[in-house]
Amino acid sequence: MGDSRASFFEHLHPATIPARSAAFTYTFGLGGISVLLVLVLLVTGVLLMFFYEPSLARAYSSVAAITYEAPYGWFVRNLHYWAGQWLVVTATLHMARVVFTGGYKRRRLNWLIGLGLLVLVILLDFTGLVLRWDADVSWALLVGTNLLREVPLLGETLYRLAVGGETVGAATPVRFYGWHIAGLTIALLFLGVWHIWRVRRDGGISHAARTPRLSRRALVRTEGLATLVVLTMLGVVSLLWDAPLAPPADLNTPAAHESAAPWFFLGVQEALRFASPLLAGVIAPLLVLGVLAALPYALDRSAEGEGHWFNAAGRRAQIVFAAALLLVIALTVRGALR
Amino acid sequence: MEPLSRRKLFTGLRKALLAATGALAAGEAAQMMAHSSQPEPPESATAGKPEDYAAPSLTFVRDVRAYLVRDALGFYALDAVCSHLGCLVRAVGDGQNSPLLGFECPCHNSHYDAQGERISGPAPRGLRYLAVELDSTGNLIIHRDRETHPDDRLIA
Amino acid sequence: MRRVALAGLWPLLATAGLLLVVVGAWLRERTAPWRRYQDDPQVRAVVPSLTGQRELCLTCHWSIEEISPSHPVEVVGCVACHGGVGIALDEDLAHTGLIRNPGDLSVAAQTCGGSACHSGAPADHRDHLPRVERSIQATYAGAIAYVLRAFGVQPDSVARFGIYAVQSYEGPPDNGGRPVVEALAAFQPAPDAPPLVQQFAGNCLTCHLSAEAIQAPYFYRATGCSACHVLYDNDGLYKGGDPTLPRDEPGHMRRHELTTAIPYTQCNHCHNRGNYELPTMTFVPRADIPAPDYLNAIERRVHEYYQPIGQFTLCEWELDCVDCHTRREVMGDGYLYSSQRDARYTECRTCHGTLDAPPLSYTITDPDDLALRLAFLNPNLELQVGDTILMTDLGEPLPHVVWRGDRLELTMKATGQRYDVPLVLGSGCQQRPDQQESHYCHVCHAYERE
Numbered sequence: 036m037g038d039s040r041a042s043f044f045e046h047l048h049p050a051t052i053p054a055r056s057a058a059f060t061y062t063f064g065l066g067g068i069s070v071l072l073v074l075v076l077l078v079t080g081v082l083l084m085f086f087y088e089p090s091l092a093r094a095y096s097s098v099a100a101i102t103y104e105a106p107y108g109w110f111v112r113n114l115h116y117w118a119g120q121w122l123v124v125t126a127t128l129h130m131a132r133v134v135f136t137g138g139y140k141r142r143r144l145n146w147l148i149g150l151g152l153l154v155l156v157i158l159l160d161f162t163g164l165v166l167r168w169d170a171d172v173s174w175a176l177l178v179g180t181n182l183l184r185e186v187p188l189l190g191e192t193l194y195r196l197a198v199g200g201e202t203v204g205a206a207t208p209v210r211f212y213g214w215h216i217a218g219l220t221i222a223l224l225f226l227g228v229w230h231i232w233r234v235r236r237d238g239g240i241s242h243a244a245r246t247p248r249l250s251r252r253a254l255v256r257t258e259g260l261a262t263l264v265v266l267t268m269l270g271v272v273s274l275l276w277d278a279p280l281a282p283p284a285d286l287n288t289p290a291a292h293e294s295a296a297p298w299f300f301l302g303v304q305e306a307l308r309f310a311s312p313l314l315a316g317v318i319a320p321l322l323v324l325g326v327l328a329a330l331p332y333a334l335d336r337s338a339e340g341e342g343h344w345f346n347a348a349g350r351r352a353q354i355v356f357a358a359a360l361l362l363v364i365a366l367t368v369r370g371a372l373r
Numbered sequence: 374m375e376p377l378s379r380r381k382l383f384t385g386l387r388k389a390l391l392a393a394t395g396a397l398a399a400g401e402a403a404q405m406m407a408h409s410s411q412p413e414p415p416e417s418a419t420a421g422k423p424e425d426y427a428a429p430s431l432t433f434v435r436d437v438r439a440y441l442v443r444d445a446l447g448f449y450a451l452d453a454v455c456s457h458l459g460c461l462v463r464a465v466g467d468g469q470n471s472p473l474l475g476f477e478c479p480c481h482n483s484h485y486d487a488q489g490e491r492i493s494g495p496a497p498r499g500l501r502y503l504a505v506e507l508d509s510t511g512n513l514i515i516h517r518d519r520e521t522h523p524d525d526r527l528i529a
Numbered sequence: 530m531r532r533v534a535l536a537g538l539w540p541l542l543a544t545a546g547l548l549l550v551v552v553g554a555w556l557r558e559r560t561a562p563w564r565r566y567q568d569d570p571q572v573r574a575v576v577p578s579l580t581g582q583r584e585l586c587l588t589c590h591w592s593i594e595e596i597s598p599s600h601p602v603e604v605v606g607c608v609a610c611h612g613g614v615g616i617a618l619d620e621d622l623a624h625t626g627l628i629r630n631p632g633d634l635s636v637a638a639q640t641c642g643g644s645a646c647h648s649g650a651p652a653d654h655r656d657h658l659p660r661v662e663r664s665i666q667a668t669y670a671g672a673i674a675y676v677l678r679a680f681g682v683q684p685d686s687v688a689r690f691g692i693y694a695v696q697s698y699e700g701p702p703d704n705g706g707r708p709v710v711e712a713l714a715a716f717q718p719a720p721d722a723p724p725l726v727q728q729f730a731g732n733c734l735t736c737h738l739s740a741e742a743i744q745a746p747y748f749y750r751a752t753g754c755s756a757c758h759v760l761y762d763n764d765g766l767y768k769g770g771d772p773t774l775p776r777d778e779p780g781h782m783r784r785h786e787l788t789t790a791i792p793y794t795q796c797n798h799c800h801n802r803g804n805y806e807l808p809t810m811t812f813v814p815r816a817d818i819p820a821p822d823y824l825n826a827i828e829r830r831v832h833e834y835y836q837p838i839g840q841f842t843l844c845e846w847e848l849d850c851v852d853c854h855t856r857r858e859v860m861g862d863g864y865l866y867s868s869q870r871d872a873r874y875t876e877c878r879t880c881h882g883t884l885d886a887p888p889l890s891y892t893i894t895d896p897d898d899l900a901l902r903l904a905f906l907n908p909n910l911e912l913q914v915g916d917t918i919l920m921t922d923l924g925e926p927l928p929h930v931v932w933r934g935d936r937l938e939l940t941m942k943a944t945g946q947r948y949d950v951p952l953v954l955g956s957g958c959q960q961r962p963d964q965q966e967s968h969y970c971h972v973c974h975a976y977e978r979e
Binding site for chain 3: 383386412
């Protein structure tokens with residue numbers, strides 16, 4: 036059959052997988068797209084690292100130098116920015132897909148690992164945004180780090196770990212840079228590899244029993260096509276829409292206009308308008324995470340319905356998840372409409 | 374020659390386009406990586422007034438990485454950058470309490486005489502003779518980017 | 530069958546799409562907006578020694594004129610005066626916080642001001658800003674006082690109001706005995722003020738240094754310090770080298786330059802523009818300009834300089850305003866005056882002397898003399914230590930009027946034209962020795978414009 040020795044990429048996959056697992060309308064490829072976006076972030080991140088300087092004096096000007104002076108710097112920065120924002124969305128949608136197809140059944144540990152990955156992705160997005168040190172992120176930085184102080188017992192320690200001092204100052208960009216390129220990234224890679232290995236070990240993408248099989252050659256081809264399509268879409272968006280850059284941050288002058296949290300924290304910002312910082316900034320997010328974590332332990336322990344969209348056995352879990360997701364989305368939209 | 378099948382055409386085209394894309398993308402990334410907005414060090418610097426220097430004397434001028442020598446005839450400047458691989462050479466003798474015997478490089482042991490001529494070691498050439506002038510306010514100014522003749526002296 | 534036939538098409542299209550993206554990046558890089566202003570596009574950076582911060586303004590504005598020899602770009606840069614985000618090459622971001630006219634009095638304190646610049650010590654003559662803020666051109670106090678008196682609101686023409694509240698500054702100890710005012714309150718008509726007051730506010734209260742110019746030929750000017758020191762042509766067109774400024778849009782300065790060589794046309798952007806009608810509280814622009822085409826240059830100057838029925842002597846139209854009116858008169862001396870007449874103290878005798886005595890003068894001995902600094906700023910003037918120049922009654926130097934032996938020579942500040950100054954001493958003047966004020970000279974020497 037021609038060149039029948041499997042390639043490197045094919046060897047990364049099992050010999051065959053159930054054909055339905057690879058169907059676009061089953062998973063929408065969200066997990067795979069997330070992995071691709073992480074790879075894009077790593078490559079573009081390295082290119083950015085050659086120019087970014089994590090100091091109070093040089094952070095903003097090095098981002099401006101990337102955007103305006105380095106050839107294609109604007110393009111690499113846009114790719115990095117959009118891949119990062121899309122990753123938050125695809126990771127969340129992937130989690131939703133797992134809930135609604137019962138993919139968490141019999142895979143409770145991997146569910147928790149995935150939840151950890153989502154938290155890391157959001158923290159990576161936040162630390163990355165802060166690094167540009169412009170007027171739009173400086174207040175988010177201040178509020179976000181001050182919220183850490185609200186955590187009972189550990190607040191001050193967490194603050195110092197994040198900020199590197201008593202207040203936001205010279206050590207803070209270096210800290211955030213260290214977290215962004217190393218601390219959080221290494222944790223992401225570690226959990227990410229573990230997550231994918233667990234999928235293999237738990238029997239591949241969760242599926243209904245007894246379905247026809249798809250060869251790994253065909254699977255790799257499909258993944259290759261998806262890679263090209265996603266990269267092209269990311270490229271087109273990066274060509275046409277620029278990562279934001281506002282005038283340089285000045286934390287010693289009151290902001291001239293309304294300052295907004297990054298979009299994925301808009302819900303928290305909205306909640307902070309009517310609830311105390313401890314409640315809105317610490318307890319509520321932890322509560323949501325707690326409910327999500329408990330999903331396969333408390334809300335649906337059965338194994339039936341695995342691999343089917345909107346399976347009946349997981350109804351309770353699906354409803355609770357949908358409610359939590361809608362609540363977060365509603366708060367976010369309300370915050371965005373102000 | 375059997376006619377080219379559509380599949381083979383598509384595959385071939387796809388591979389060619391992918392190669393072209395990869396080459397272009399690599400070129401763009403290389404262009405980005407080659408960029409530098411680092412300010413280059415200044416090509417000349419002032420070194421005070423002639424009266425500040427005894428005759429004879431030897432002074433290392435940091436801002437242009439050069440040795441400013443004053444001998445019986447006048448001022449001259451030698452590039453302190455070794456012509457081998459760029460280390461800064463040390464003076465042998467300080468030019469005041471002991472006579473200036475020459476220069477040596479701490480990295481691979483090249484030796485130069487007091488006029489910057491190469492004596493021994495892996496260095497391919499002698500030290501560059503840099504132009505020394507007086508600027509409009511009467512200060513000495515050493516130019517890294519202008520060389521002059523070894524017999525040249527600034528008399529001031 | 531269809532599936533087989535199309536197999537390989539989607540990957541091909543997707544690859545083509547990715548190739549288009551990469552080519553698109555190359556195209557966008559090559560057509561970056563800042564490249565269109567230069568023939569040989571490259572990023573141009575300046576690191577001014579005053580701030581140490583990198584500025585890329587000259588990438589787009591690469592051929593703009595240097596603002597002045599005393600504000601070199603290697604020292605001051607652009608951002609110190611104009612604000613903005615200097616390290617951005619995106620127009621909107623770079624111009625965020627931009628101050629287009631740093632001379633405007635509302636921002637002058639942070640741009641032109643500062644103790645090392647133009648809000649410095651009075652003894653060094655570096656206190657321009659506090660003086661200008663109190664000058665009658667900035668406060669409009671005189672016109673307000675006269676109108677209020679004309680309508681019986683106040684019993685005399687002592688100024689009590691200005692367009693903003695301000696107090697007298699510590700001016701020079703001697704101002705020649707001219708009456709001054711301690712403080713001015715802000716003149717702010719209430720919304721329910723009588724219609725005439727509102728019309729006054731709308732039509733007349735808009736003629737001062739902070740007011741926007743009327744957008745019409747002969748009226749174009751900037752506000753604040755730039756109202757005098759940044760020249761505008763009568764047609765309001767830009768004639769300099771900045772590639773981002775349109776050449777055909779009126780309302781722009783002539784060139785991006787500060788100057789002290791100010792011709793009469795600059796003063797005439799406000800002065801001699803027309804008359805106010807008190808009964809209707811309107812401004813009536815003069816209708817006799819531009820001068821008819823058949824007039825030659827000199828006739829045109831006489832025609833356009835002063836309004837019809839103005840009375841003036843020969844030197845008052847041959848010379849520019851700045852050749853007689855001194856810095857203290859025009860920019861203020863820190864005191865608050867109630868009228869133009871009180872603010873002015875130059876007389877004919879300042880240059881021409883009196884029947885008994887030649888004009889006051891002194892010899893320059895100090896290399897830091899104010900006269901030498903003023904002459905340095907003007908390319909038409911050359912002075913050195915040892916020259917004998919005129920000074921006013923209050924000791925202000927006139928660096929452009931110099932004794933050359935027995936001859937008294939005046940050099941016009943704006944054009945460099947030289948004149949011999951005729952002296953009253955030893956002339957056939959028949960005026961009484963105790964009546965040497967300018968209005969007496971005008972009786973014989975002035976003539977009325979047709």
